[in-house]
Amino acid sequence: MVLSFPGSTKLKEFLTEKILFGNEPSPELIAILLVYFVQGILGLARLAVSFFLKDDLGLTPAQVSALMGIAALPWMVKPLFGFISDGLPLFGYRRRPYLILSGLLGAGAWMALATVVDTAWAATVAIALSSLSVAFSDVIVDSLVVERARHEAAKDAGSLQSLSWGASALGGLITAYFSGFLLEHFSNQTVFGITATFPLIVSIVAWLISESQVERTQDWQTVRHQVSQLRQAITQKSIWLPTAFLFLWQATPTADSAFFFFTTNELGFQPEFLGRVRLVTSVASLLGVWLFQRFFRTLPFRTLFGWTTCVSTLLGMTALLLVTHTNRAIGIDDYWFSLGDSLILTVMGQIAYMPILVLAARLCPPGVEATLFALLMSVTNLAGLLSYEFGALLTHWLGVTETNFDRLWLLVLITNLSTLLPLPFLGWLPSGQASDVTAPELSSLTLPASPATTLETELSAVAAEKELITELQQ
Template identity: 70%
Template sequence: MLVHSSGLSKVKDSVTEKIFLGNEPNAELIAILTVYFVQGILGLARLAISFFLKDELMLTPVQVSALLGIVFLPWMVKPLFGFISDGFPIFGYRRRPYLVLSGILGAASWVSLATIVHTSWAATVAIALSSLSVALSDVIVDSLVVERARTESQAQAGSLQSLCWGASAIGALITAYFSGVLLEHFTTHTVFWITALFPLIVSVVAWLIAESPVSKDAQESNHLKFIKIKHQVGQLREVFTQRAIWLPTAFIFIWQATPSAESAFFYFSTNELHFQPEFLGRVQLVTSFASLAGVWIFQRFLKSIPFRVIFRWSIILSATLGMTTLLLVTHANRSLGIDDHWFSLSDSLILSVMGKIAFMPVMVLAARLCPSGVEATLFALIMSVFNLGGTVSRGFEALIMHWLGITATNFDLLWLLVVIANVSTLLPLLFLHWLPNAEEQTQTPILQPASANNREQPFSPDLMPELILREPESKAVE
């Protein structure tokens, strides 16, 4: 009996160490990982949305690009969700009820897409609500991770964030291929119905969160809340007046705001090249694995390289390799004896690896800019600026497509859009001097707000906040 118990104990210890990276697998951890997993698995409906907008609502590439820019708006105000959750408990709880609400909101948005959405405006509202649902749950679960990470030992540092990222990545990988396969056999509405089930899982596991109610005596008065928020806003204003903060943030915005050709290329792939959903799902699977490879390459070989160097070369290589899309757009690949499908797969694989390598320094830089005292809020604000850049990019894409006359069937000047998009990605090279130089990069942190009196902590890229990995996709990883 003792031998049996000893064996079970060893198995448990092994699972804790190898699968959960040393974190005790209790009910709350399972709930947190489930929320991240659901965020990844919601990609199941990504292709369904694209085909729904294109084939059922008959939207043009210009309209789709503009719509996708609008629905990312909730990701630009994530700090607001944190303020609301912290300052206005529901029935005395700051986390659990908001997770429940986010799950219900997400399920309702997908059900509406499956049933009552028949216009572009209704689709915009429904998809925006789905985006709001994920952004809200993201803020809440990130706060839980931060609270847990504070108790990690030095040996465990970064393990919880890595575990959460792994759960999200597994969900994304599982659905990457099946998002296309399902559309081969079912309608988009059926896929929306299936997707609606997953946010409800968030509402269920929210009850596993170990949270004590805030006592009435502990709840701050509205006046004190206002003073606290005013003080924090003052700290942020003080920080953002520093060139060491706002110049790199402006660089991130410019880097993200250059136009892409994503919406137009989807129409070209389906209407001109006649790629089927199953194949597009296969492309998503390949690009998902390629993105993981890009993360590994960065962490293994590149994370110690100065920001300016890695941004310079990633921008140049991404723009150069991006021009290979011209071969597919002009059908030159056929003259070379390369099938459209194989060319698209290999091109997507290479560009995804490069895109993720280019994207990873943004995470490092954003985390690196945040001084103690306002790190969580400032990080969220920097990433809101990043997402704003993505919306501006969509707007530029829509304007250029309208100017070039690109429609669902006219791709005569798609090559020019590809050239403009790739050449414009070189624009940030003019502003590389806005980034910290090699000496400034080694200073930890770059600066402290004058009102903060916190002991400096050494920075490591392995300790980057996990939330950025679940932001809406940047054009760098398309």
């Protein structure tokens, strides 16, 4: 028996059109959004990790940058997680069990940080395991998003990506201020213990995923078939050229670790204020998602990347005013300057990053959605790792330490100018906009006959099951 309440239809229409960007509310959509939401909530421990490495373990800026690069390694092998998810189901399911396991792994990693970790190497392992937890769950939920995005109309291209990343930004927004507030009153280990509860949400909502059970628990033939599909897909010029550009765009060195030491050791920013900065950047991320969805979604990729790169580089140079204390000379307080700078740069960065997600989703051919999307994303993550390692080398070469910031201005200058290096390769991107990148570009692929249990067959069954469930609910 289905109960109907006055105004429920209007409420559903409001949620669908205004809140969910045209996506019908469903238990699976709730599960998808909650997984992304948890990814944002895990930012609660971001400041605690930074202070733990800096103060409790006594690491230098270069060491912290190198360690964070190593801890990001799980994001480099996301295609492996895609292969495992697509071809090696657990207990007859490809998605749900892996989400449950990833949540349990994340909870265990954060509890280890809260209790037994007291060396740099142990911290690296624990942080890497927590990263593995998020990376694996990200592959699973990304595959669900890609499957749904395939059925989007051209006018709705990118709506689910925008909604998903909006959920992540909302999670970050809720915990942003508290990441610093808690550190003012509790130890780093206490914050880690609180954070350990959030990955369990992923394990719980995994049961909301609508998934058909497959007959075989292991199917290496499917994996071999997917490797063949993946090999043929990545040899397409329309895929590897944009991927190469995204790699160059993300691989430029960063000064983030050195800048954190400067703001805490030189400027004396306390955890509570740094939490406020994170709050501002979380709001800015949401604003960036909304601006992309409202104004920039229809712009050609080349135009959008070109302008956002140039503007972000120009605005990034304003950090020179802070590291040289010039802002004080012109009457701008360090705190207000940092807040304004973080706000503007985050908005620009989010607008520039959204097309990456849309482009990657539109490039994925049927049969290897999780694997190819994970591969495209892992390329940008590998570039991010190189960005941290290049930044660590520059920080070391320039002699920037936890107390010596004399040449930090040069580090900021070099890292900002390096972001302009990919601009000569803008021609590698598609000339059109997101809705122009569709299956016809990949339809010329000659793929081998699919075995009966390929993901493509499974998706048809899952889609039919979803339609049946929807009809029963109505």
